[in-house]
Amino acid sequence: MIRIPFLDSHTGGEPTRLIPSLPFDLGAGSVAEKLSRLKRDHDRLRRTVLLEPRGSEVLVGAYLVPPGDSTCQFGVIFFNNVGYLGMCGHGTIGLIASLAYLGRVAPGTLRVETPVGVVEATLHKNEAGEYPNRVSVKNIPAYRHLTHIPIAIDGKIIHGDVAWGGNWFFLVHDHGMDVDMQNLEALTDFAWRVREQLTANGISGASGAEIDHVELFAESNEADSKSFVLCPGKAYDRSPCGTGTSAKLACLYADGKLKAGQVWKQQSVVGSIFEGSVQLDGDRIIPTISGEAWVMSEGTLLVDERDPFGAGI
8 A cells, every 4th residue: 555645725615635745756956957857767656646536627636846056955857637737836835834734844934846946935924823824925037928818719719928937828808708716617718728829829938938827807896806717637727827927927027017126916716816016127027926725634545455446537
């Protein structure tokens, strides 16, 4: 019987499944190099941890790994039902809150190495005495790659920006869809067809990178903006999406609609809110995203070697 300890949290409704230790050695080097070995030799574990019957398509996983960068306290590799993520904002918030619950970190700022660079996560003190669960993530630099790109969906021309926030996004405002929980099926179908059309039209991120997230924006009464985010595995993000909000902030700053230090509140389709802002490092836009995570469950996944679905469905 294989045993895999885990700790589940959610950040704004989006779950993160933390695997605190791996049952194999990924060797020395950067977290990006560790990810390459993980993909090549150990992808079965990702499928076991996240796919049915032990997981679901909405789960995002986080492997805690030793950092290659000596200035970092932790390294992390994020993954989902179809593969691996460069960075994950909600997942980083969930990771740090989970480590706080486990007593492994105290309030303060930590450096975390991801496959796409180092982020800084600040765990805020909880005055009430419980484990602290509010985290601010100073992300890698974000930027807009392409502006106001037209594509045709159902004979209608819509427009979007291609932007990087740790993952590649297509950000759309003139979609005409109702961003609401009652409209999830239609939003999912529309966003997936947008992604398919991007591929068909050869529209990509820098160096031909696939745009695997689509974000549809709308007005909100409780925040500066509301969004529906479709993730690579065709599940929608329950949180406002940390890397998606980072991409949005970069576009807002590029358009002169957001000043350095100004707080932007981004609401998810389920109603949860992240607070975001940007600062400048030379000509680079550095976003910071703040939110809360809640530990939900802890335990051990069991995989019988005889189980025909031990590697997921």
